[in-house]
Amino acid sequence: xxxxxxxxxxxxxxxxxxxxxxxxxxxxxxxxxxxxxxxxxxxxxxxxxxxxxxxxxxxxxxxxxxxxxxxxxxxxxxxxxxxxxxxxxxxxxxxxxxxxxxxxxxxxxxxxxxxxxxxxxxxxxxxxxxxxxxxxxxxxxxxxxxxxxxxxxxxxxxxxxxxxxxxxxxxxxxxxxxxxxxxxxxxxxxxxxxxxxxxxxxxxxxxxxxxxxxxxxxxxxxxxxxxxxxxxxxxxxxxxxxxxxxxxxxxxxxxxxxxxxxxxxxxxxxxxxxxxxxxxxxxxxxxxxxxxxxxxxxxxxxxxxxxxxxxxxxxxxxxxxxxxxxxxxxxxxxxxxxxxxxxxxxxxxxxxxxxxxxxxxxxxxxxxxxxxxxxxxxxxxxxxxxxxxxxxxxxxxxxxxxxxxxxxxxxxxxxxxxxxxxxxxxxxxxxxxxxxxxxxxxxxxxxxxxxxxxxxxxxxxxxxxxxxxxxxxxxx
Ligand SMILES: C[S@@+](CC[C@H](N)C(=O)[O-])C[C@H]1O[C@@H](n2cnc3c(N)ncnc32)[C@H](O)[C@@H]1O
Numbered sequence: 287x288x289x290x291x292x293x294x295x296x297x298x299x300x301x302x303x304x305x306x307x308x309x310x311x312x313x314x315x316x317x318x319x320x321x322x323x324x325x326x327x328x329x330x331x332x333x334x335x336x337x338x339x340x341x342x343x344x345x346x347x348x349x350x351x352x353x354x355x356x357x358x359x360x361x362x363x364x365x366x367x368x369x370x371x372x373x374x375x376x377x378x379x380x381x382x383x384x385x386x387x388x389x390x391x392x393x394x395x396x397x398x399x400x401x402x403x404x405x406x407x408x409x410x411x412x413x414x415x416x417x418x419x420x421x422x423x424x425x426x427x428x429x430x431x432x433x434x435x436x437x438x439x440x441x442x443x444x445x446x447x448x449x450x451x452x453x454x455x456x457x458x459x460x461x462x463x464x465x466x467x468x469x470x471x472x473x474x475x476x477x478x479x480x481x482x483x484x485x486x487x488x489x490x491x492x493x494x495x496x497x498x499x500x501x502x503x504x505x506x507x508x509x510x511x512x513x514x515x516x517x518x519x520x521x522x523x524x525x526x527x528x529x530x531x532x533x534x535x536x537x538x539x540x541x542x543x544x545x546x547x548x549x550x551x552x553x554x555x556x557x558x559x560x561x562x563x564x565x566x567x568x569x570x571x572x573x574x575x576x577x578x579x580x581x582x583x584x585x586x587x588x589x590x591x592x593x594x595x596x597x598x599x600x601x602x603x604x605x606x607x608x609x610x611x612x613x614x615x616x617x618x619x620x621x622x623x624x625x626x627x628x629x630x631x632x633x634x635x636x637x638x639x640x641x642x643x644x645x646x647x648x649x650x651x652x653x654x655x656x657x658x659x660x661x662x663x664x665x666x667x668x669x670x671x672x673x674x675x676x677x678x679x680x681x682x683x684x685x686x687x688x689x690x691x692x693x694x695x696x697x698x699x700x701x702x703x704x705x706x707x708x709x710x711x712x713x714x715x716x717x718x719x720x721x722x723x724x725x726x727x728x729x730x731x732x733x734x735x736x737x738x739x740x741x742x743x744x745x746x747x748x749x750x751x752x753x754x755x756x757x758x759x760x761x762x
Contacts, residue, residue, distance in 0.1 A: 287389055287390065287393045287395050287396070287473050287474050287475070287478050288393050288394055288395045289389075289392070289393065289411060289415050290392040290393055290394055290410075290411040291411055292392075292408055292409070292410075292411035292412045294313060294315075294321070294412070297313055297412065300405070300408060300409065301503065303405075304345075304348055304405045304502075305345045305348075306342070306343070306344050306345070306348065306502065306503055307342070307343050308341070308342050308503070309339070309340055309341055309342070310325060310326045310327050310329060310339075310341065311323050311324070311325060311326060311341045311342060311527075311541055312324055312326050313503075313506055316508060316540060318702075319508045319560075320414055320508075321412075321506050322506060322507070322508040322540050322541075322542075323341070323342075323506055323507050323508075323527075323540065323541040323542075324538055324539065324540055324541065325535045325536070325537055325538065325539050325540075325541060326537065327537050328534075328535065328536050328537050329341075329529055329533070329534075329535040330533070330534050330535075331529040331530065331531055331532065331533045332531075332532070333531050333532050335531065338528045338529060338531070339528065339529040340526050340527070340528055340529075341515060341526075341527045341528065341529060341541060342503055342504060342526065342527035343524055343525070343526045343527075344501050344502060344503055344504055344524065344525045344526075345524055346496075346522060346523035346524055346525075348405060348406075348501070348502055349493070349496055349499050349500075349501050349523065349525060350381060350384060350406060350499055350500040350501070350502075351377070351381075351493070351496035351497055351498070351499040352377045352380060352381075352496075352497055352498075353496065354384075354496075354499075355369070355373075355380045355381060355383070355384045358384060358387075358404055361404075362387070364387070364463050364464070365383075365384070365387045367461045367463070367464065368383055368386075368387065368458065368461070368464055369383055371457045371458055371460075371461060371464075372453070372454050372457040372458060377497060377498045378486060378490075378498065379450075381486055381490070381498075381499075381500060382479070382482050382483060382486055384406070385410065385482045385485065385486065386474065386478070386479075386482060388404070388406050388407050388410040389410065389474070389478060389482070390467060390473075390474065391403050391407045392407050392408065392410050392411050393473075395473055396467075396473065398463070398466075398467075405502070406502070409502045413485055413489070414485075415481070416481075417481070417484035417485060417487075417488050417559055418558075418559025418560060418702065418703075418706075419484045419487065419488060419555070419556065419557065419558065419559040420436060420440045420555065420556065420559070421440060421443055421444055421447065421480055421483065421484055422480060422481065422484050422559075423703055424697055424698070424699075425695050425697065426695045426696060426697025426698065426699055427697075427699050427700065427703045427707075428440060428695075429695040430699065430703065430704060430707035430708075431707055431710070432684065433681070433684035433685035433686070433687070433711065434552065434685060434707075434710050434711055434714050435552045435570050435571055435572055435681075435714060436552050436555065436556060436710065437684075438573055439552070439556060439573075440556070443556075444480075447476070447479055447480055447483055448476060450479065451476045451479040454468065454479070455468050455469050484559075486500065487556075487557050487558075488557060488558050488559065489505040491504075491505075491517070493519040493523075493525065494519055495519050495521075495523050496519060496523055501517075501525050504517055504525060504527055507527065507541060507542060507543045508540065508542050508543075509542060509543065509544060509545040509558065509560075509562065510540075510542035510543075510544065510562075510564075511544060511547060511562050511564045511565040511566075512542075512564070513530065513542045513543045513544040514529065514530050514533040514535055514539075514541060514542060515527050515528060515529055515530055515533070515541050515542065515543050516528055516530060516543055516544075517543060527541070527543070545557075545558060547565065547567065548567050549566060549567060550566060550567050550568070550569040550570065550571070550599075551566045551568075551709065551710050551713045551714070552570065552571070552710060552714070554566055555706060555710055559706075560706060561706055561709050561710060561713075563709070566713070567599065568599060568600035568713065568717055569597060569598065569599035569600070569717070570597070570598045570599070570714055570717050570718065571595050571596070571597050572595065572596045572598075572677060572681060573593070573594070573595060573596075574594035574595055574596050574609055574611045574612065574615070574677075575594075576615055577615060580615070580618075582618065582619070582623070582625060585625045585637060585639070586611075586614045586615070586639075586650075588637055589625075589637060589638075589639040589647055589650050590610075590611055590614060590650045590651075591650065594609070594610075594611030595609065595611075596608075596609035596612065596674060596677060597609065598678070598717060598718070598721045599717075600717060600720070605717075605720050605721050605723075605724045607674055607721065607725075609674065610650070610651040610652075610653065610654060611650075612670050612673050612674060613653035613654050613657065613666070613670060614650065614653055615673060616666060616669035616670055616673060617641075617653065617657075617666065621662070621666070622641055622642040622643075623639070623640070623641055624639070624640040624641075624643075625637060625638065625639055625640075626638045626640065641653065641656050642656075661737065662737070662741060663737075664732055664735045664737045664738050665737065665738055665741045667732060668729065668732040668733070668735075668738055671725055671728045671729050671732060672729065674725060675722070675725040675726070675729060678718050678721050678722050678725060679722065681714075681718055682715065682718045682719065682722065685711055685714060685715045685718065686715065
């Protein structure tokens with residue numbers, strides 16, 4: 287759907303009308319970062335200042351939160367119908383529906399009845415039509431993510447978005463207003479849904495009282511790892527941008543906040559469309575799947591409950607990994623892992639997981655702890671390290687073999703996409719290389735452990751006996 291226009295010059299009046307106050311700060315175009323906030327004069331906040339200078343305040347009724355969405359549903363009949371049919375499953379989903387309604391109300395393509403507009407209907411037009419996150423990249427551009435941890439994450443996200451949009455169309459088939467827009471005129475497309483998701487991901491923040499929210503004007507603050515400002519929500523749910531203690535800002539300097547110092551390069555790129563070259567947590571997240579030939583694989587996944595992942599990180603120069611599901615992956619019935627179906631008196635059935643006879647259904651993340659002290663602890667550990675080491679090898683092979691643009695899908699690729707994708711490859715391949723060395727060391731140590739050697743020897747002799755039996759059988 288075509289976007290309406292809201293000139294930056296109209297923002298000060300919109301702010302006055304909506305009780306949003308900027309203090310010594312203005313909005314400006316920042317080279318390569320879209321809009322941002324800059325200081326209108328020199329600003330200082332000494333370390334011993336009692337009163338912290340406020341740079342921006344946004345009243346509660348402008349904060350787009352779960353509560354704000356419900357409030358709007360009370361005022362606007364068309365939105366109420368939409369929310370009732372397709373919403374109330376997650377805060378994100380409801381905010382996306384709210385943004386969808388604002389997209390319609392503010393678009394020059396739309397000629398229908400207005401219903402109740404909100405300040406957001408105008409503000410929405412100030413939001414960018416393009417967000418540099420990979421879900422908005424072309425297919426050719428996305429092919430530059432091959433071999434990185436974002437390859438599968440972006441594919442999965444795009445499938446999720448396609449499904450959400452198709453469900454939305456199905457659920458609104460009985461509402462003439464939305465059916466017309468979504469299914470007959472097709473004024474709103476899946477591209478719009480991808481944009482709304484990108485806007486939410488790159489601009490929402492967690493507030494202590496209002497929860498996940500979008501805050502107009504505060505969402506114009508760009509990121510810096512050396513941020514000079516931060517935000518707070520007070521007891522009246524008013525949100526303020528405040529100057530950090532010790533900050534000295536010259537007139538014209540940018541006011542920035544920190545989007546999260548624990549975010550990895552992949553997370554920054556996925557959520558915001560850029561990578562902070564100064565500091566980004568050096569970590570990598572890969573999806574875990576049960577082994578193809580594991581008869582208990584599905585049961586393990588079911589009891590585990592959440593999406594299993596492997597996290598590899600550089601913790602102040604030390605490579606560490608964690609992946610509680612890997613411990614489940616490498617344990618089996620003969621080790622003492624067991625599943626049972628429990629039938630309740632009311633007829634309901636539950637899958638239960640036991641380790642050495644003890645019910646551990648509620649604590650599937652603790653297997654690493656539970657195997658401690660077991661005779662075969664080091665054998666289990668070796669299996670775990672081998673699985674992770676194989677994953678790291680495979681990922682490295684993928685990331686290195688797709689280093690050349692020859693593997694990419696043909697089509698124009700923006701220079702900034704090329705730059706950020708190669709930065710991600712570099713960060714991730716470096717981390718994987720270092721993880722490979724650590725895992726190799728761990729494997730070597732485990733292979734020389736007395737209990738592992740004894741186990742391998744016993745396996746060899748069992749194998750030998752089996753071979754003799756098999757040979758005998760062959761002779762029969
Ligand atoms: C919350 S918005 C900030 C306002 C935004 N610049 C705008 O024009 O509306 C977040 C987006 O700003 C951009 N951005 C923020 N900080 C950045 C940075 N340090 N480097 C590059 N882009 C940045 C990214 O596009 C990101 O998705």
